[in-house]
Every structure is written in structure tokens, then in C-alpha cells.
Amino acid sequence: MKAEILSVLKRDGGYVSGEELSRRLGVSRTAIWKNINALRDDGYVIASVTNKGYRLEKCADLLDADLIRKGLETSIVGTRLDVMKSVDSTNEEIKRRAALGEKSGLIVAAERQTGGKGRLGRTWSSDSGGIYFTVLIRPDLPPSDIASITLAAGYGVCLAIREYTGLDARIKWPNDVIIGNKKVCGILTEMAAQTDRLDYVAIGIGINVNHEEFPDEIKNKATSLLIELGRKTDRNEFFRCVIRQLDLVLSSFIVSLSVDEMNDFKKLCATVGRKVSVQRGGLLIEGKAVDITPGGELVILSDSGTEYTINSGEVTVQGIY
Ligand code: BTN
Numbered sequence: 071m072k073a074e075i076l077s078v079l080k081r082d083g084g085y086v087s088g089e090e091l092s093r094r095l096g097v098s099r100t101a102i103w104k105n106i107n108a109l110r111d112d113g114y115v116i117a118s119v120t121n122k123g124y125r126l127e128k129c130a131d132l133l134d135a136d137l138i139r140k141g142l143e144t145s146i147v148g149t150r151l152d153v154m155k156s157v158d159s160t161n162e163e164i165k166r167r168a169a170l171g172e173k174s175g176l177i178v179a180a181e182r183q184t185g186g187k188g189r190l191g192r193t194w195s196s197d198s199g200g201i202y203f204t205v206l207i208r209p210d211l212p213p214s215d216i217a218s219i220t221l222a223a224g225y226g227v228c229l230a231i232r233e234y235t236g237l238d239a240r241i242k243w244p245n246d247v248i249i250g251n252k253k254v255c256g257i258l259t260e261m262a263a264q265t266d267r268l269d270y271v272a273i274g275i276g277i278n279v280n281h282e283e284f285p286d287e288i289k290n291k292a293t294s295l296l297i298e299l300g301r302k303t304d305r306n307e308f309f310r311c312v313i314r315q316l317d318l319v320l321s322s323f324i325v326s327l328s329v330d331e332m333n334d335f336k337k338l339c340a341t342v343g344r345k346v347s348v349q350r351g352g353l354l355i356e357g358k359a360v361d362i363t364p365g366g367e368l369v370i371l372s373d374s375g376t377e378y379t380i381n382s383g384e385v386t387v388q389g390i391y
Pocket residue numbers: 158159160161162183185186187188189190192194202203204246255256257258274275276277
């Protein structure tokens with residue numbers, strides 16, 4: 071109901087009476103009044119004047135499940151969506167819910183995380199202004215497919231940034247999304263599995279959206295949509311676009327990407343064609359990333375002429391943070 075009221079007030083731009091709102095939305099005036107107050111609690115500034123009605127003065131910059139879901143039709147990802155004000159980590163929250171039997175498709179997002187987790191045991195700084203969320207999926211796949219699922223998620227976010235902002239977002243293999251040479255999105259995928267089948271996958275995604283700056287230790291490596299665009303992004307609308315792209319990409323990836331889709335992925339992969347180095351079993355491989363296999367592995371042609379196929383690991387790419 072909050073989303074419907076907001077949409078009328080936004081469209082109209084002027085005062086709309088309580089009577090008019092209740093007639094248009096088919097609910098009582100008391101329900102309108104309660105929802106207007108709930109919107110104010112969320113941070114929206116709504117003026118009310120006797121005999122004139124309500125007028126939206128200022129939108130709250132908050133993630134709002136109703137606004138995100140508006141017009142969103144997805145087959146798996148985001149069929150259910152829960153936005154929390156604060157949580158330790160959305161990955162931890164999804165894992166707790168998965169253990170209680172939650173079905174595939176749930177997204178848990180949070181305005182802030184008090185214990186945001188990055189890859190390799192790092193922390194993920196989760197100040198307000200970002201989009202931090204985890205998608206729960208239960209694909210009928212072997213655990214070895216986890217790498218391709220993560221790859222697909224990065225691809226989905228990359229496509230959404232390109233579509234919504236027009237920025238030249240690219241993938242740093244396997245699953246960081248970068249703009250220029252700086253990171254705008256990180257992904258941490260965790261799973262539970264039986265020997266030969268995945269039980270669930272928790273795909274945790276952090277996107278830097280309206281951050282004006284970053285802590286000293288990461289400011290040379292991180293960027294945000296705000297820094298790149300020079301203006302704020304409507305996080306609810308953008309999040310909707312991300313969910314839609316993730317749904318499209320993950321649904322087709324679970325069946326396996328077509329040749330065309332894989333070629334599109336490669337075009338957006340900033341790692342291919344660059345000089346890279348990666349540590350593998352005590353050996354430092356230095357060379358050039360030359361391709362991505364249909365299974366999503368990175369092919370490196372080493373300086374000594376040997377071809378290596380890498381399926382995971384921290385790859386250092388020359389010129390990218
Ligand atoms: C990385 O690049 O190191 C991965 C960062 C992943 C961060 C996201 S934010 C939402 C989800 N919850 C977490 O605790 N981590 C992931």
C-alpha cells in the first residue's frame with residue numbers, strides 16, 4: 071500500500087486529498103492515514119494541509135521492498151524479498167533461513183551490515199548507500215558448478231549496471247564488477263552440499279551505489295555509481311533492474327549458457343587479453359589471460375608457453391587495482 075500511495079503522490083506532484091487517495095486505491099481513509107504515517111517513519115517528508123490533502127516533499131533514501139517489487143516479474147530470483155534495516159551479514163541470515171527450510175528465490179537485503187563478509191576472510195565495509203543482499207537458490211546441480219553460478223551472478227550485476235546507468239561496467243574474473251580499474255561490486259558465494267548435489271547456494275552481493283567516498287585503505291581500489299555518474303542513483307529502481315538481470319542470467323545459466331551468451335560474457339570480461347598472475351599450488355603463473363572455457367574457467371597462456379586452466383583463485387590483473 072505504501073508503494074501505491076507514493077506512486078500516486080509522485081505522479082500527481084501536488085496535493086492529493088485523503089478522500090481521493092482512498093477512492094483511487096480502494097481502501098479506507100484510516101488506512102491511508104496509517105500508511106502516510108508509516109512512510110513518514112521511513113523518512114519520507116509528506117506535507118498535509120486541511121482541505122487540500124497530502125503532498126510528497128522529499129523521498130527517503132531507503133530500500134523499500136514494495137518499491138523494489140513494483141512491476142517485477144521474475145521466475146526464481148526475488149520471488150520473495152525481505153529488506154532489513156540492519157543485520158550481521160545477509161549471507162549469514164540467508165544461511166540461517168536456508169537451514170530452516172526456506173525455498174529457492176528468497177532475497178534478503180539490508181540497509182547496513184554489522185559484520186559484512188568479503189572473500190578470503192576479509193570484511194566488507196557496509197556503510198549506508200550501498201546495496202547489500204544475498205540470493206538463496208537451490209539448483210539441482212553438482213557442487214562443482216558453484217564457480218559458474220558465481221560467474222553468472224557477476225555477469226548479471228554487470229549487465230544491470232550497464233543497462234541502468236550506461237556506465238562501461240566489466241567483469242574482473244571470476245566475479246568482481248569493475249568500472250575503469252576500480253571495483254564497484256563484490257560477490258561472496260557460499261554453499262551447502264551433499265556429496266554429489268548442492269543443497270543450497272547463498273550468493274552474497276555488495277554493490278557500491280551512493281557512496282561519496284571510501285575508507286583510506288580501499289579508496290584507490292573502490293568506486294561507486296555516484297562517483298562514476300556524478301549523481302545519486304535511485305537504489306530501489308536500480309535494485310529492481312539488478313534482480314531482473316540476475317533472474318534472467320541465473321535461470322539460463324542453470325541450464326547452461328548458450329554460445330552467444332558466453333561470447334557476450336567474454337566481451338565484458340576485462341581480464342581476458344590482459345597480463346595476469348596467479349598463485350597455484352606453490353607455483354606463480356605469469357602470462358596472459360586468453361579465454362574463458364564454456365564451464366567458466368580462465369585460460370592463461372604463461373610466459374613460458376604453457377596453457378593453464380584456472381577454476382578459482384585470486385588473479386592479479388595488470389592495470390586493475
Ligand atoms: C568480495 O569481493 O570480497 C566479496 C564481497 C561480498 C559482499 C556481500 S555484501 C552482501 C553479502 N553479505 C556479506 O556478508 N557479504 C556479501
